[in-house]
Amino acid sequence: xxxxxxxxxxxxxxxxxxxxxxxxxxxxxxxxxxxxxxxxxxxxxxxxxxxxxxxxxxxxxxxxxxxxxxxxxxxxxxxxxxxxxxxxxxxxxxxxxxxxxxxxxxxxxxxxxxxxxxxxxxxxxxxxxxxxxxxxxxxxxxxxxxxxxxxxxxxxxxxxxxxxxxxxxxxxxxxxxxxxxxxxxxxxxxxxxxxxxxxxxxxxxxxxxxxxxxxxxxxxxxxxxxxxxxxxxxxxxxxxxxxxxxxxxxxxxxxxxxxxxxxxxxxxxxxxxxxxxxxxxxxxxxxxxxxxxxxxxxxxxxxxxxxxxxxxxxxxxxxxxxxxxx
Numbered sequence: 149x150x151x152x153x154x155x156x157x158x159x160x161x162x163x164x165x166x167x168x169x170x171x172x173x174x175x176x177x178x179x180x181x182x183x184x185x186x187x188x189x190x191x192x193x194x195x196x197x198x199x200x201x202x203x204x205x206x207x208x209x210x211x212x213x214x215x216x217x218x219x220x221x222x223x224x225x226x227x228x229x230x231x232x233x234x235x236x237x238x239x240x241x242x243x244x245x246x247x248x249x250x251x252x253x254x255x256x257x258x259x260x261x262x263x264x265x266x267x268x269x270x271x272x273x274x275x276x277x278x279x280x281x282x283x284x285x286x287x288x289x290x291x292x293x294x295x296x297x298x299x300x301x302x303x304x305x306x307x308x309x310x311x312x313x314x315x316x317x318x319x320x321x322x323x324x325x326x327x328x329x330x331x332x333x334x335x336x337x338x339x340x341x342x343x344x345x346x347x348x349x350x351x352x353x354x355x356x357x358x359x360x361x362x363x364x365x366x367x368x369x370x371x372x373x374x375x376x377x378x379x380x381x382x383x384x385x386x387x388x389x390x391x392x393x394x395x396x397x398x399x400x401x402x403x404x405x406x407x408x409x410x411x412x413x414x415x416x417x418x419x420x421x422x423x424x425x426x427x428x429x430x431x432x433x434x435x436x437x438x439x440x441x442x443x444x445x446x447x448x449x450x451x452x453x454x455x456x457x458x459x460x461x462x463x464x465x466x467x468x469x470x471x472x473x474x
Contacts (some may be wrong), residue, residue: 226258
């Protein structure tokens, strides 16, 4: 019997994770590219006749009316734009909560993790969240063990992924679990993905350190990016990676030419710069968010790193405060 997946789409959901997840099931669950629903089946669950708009503007109609979640082997929430007005309808909410009550496994794609977390359905679980959203997620949901150093996470009856092509990787995990790795490899090849990535693979790091190549350095950078406000020690980062401090420092020196603390500081300054340019936050608030003890210390370090003060970056026409002499 085919394993059945129910998809709950929030308004302005992201289309690519949905399509990549379903296509992985579709291609793996039949011979060749015939798309028969032999091993897997799926439905878009929602209010009949009411289209659901994706963030790209495409609209999908539900394929099944909201009913009994126990008809399915997994309920998948597909997130989208982060806005309190873009969540689940009351009917979909009831469907999701009943699924949790009946212990139907729950999966979140992209920002669907925010939806599960709002209902307390990730409390005490590990969850993979995009590095782009990890700070907001942690501040809103401190009871979730959220991390941004892997593509997806499977923790008991909860599965989460960072989004994008990570949805195909998570679907590939389910395929491997249910019908074997060869079927997952077949789907990946047809989708022109270079390989099946596991939960041990890390999310792509930002473009600040493109030379990072090893899994350890990439994970370390993601841990740093996820903990800008409360700075981790190098020893703690190394411990989380099952390395010694010396091993981590050697890897950073080989790949990046600088030590872990210098990289950490560069990430904090880089994030502060983006906040200065893209937000109206006070400089003191930015200093706090980026792990600096006070605005004065932040300004000194920022100037050492960039050559200008935070005030001058935000207001180029304003004097920097340095006297030019009589």
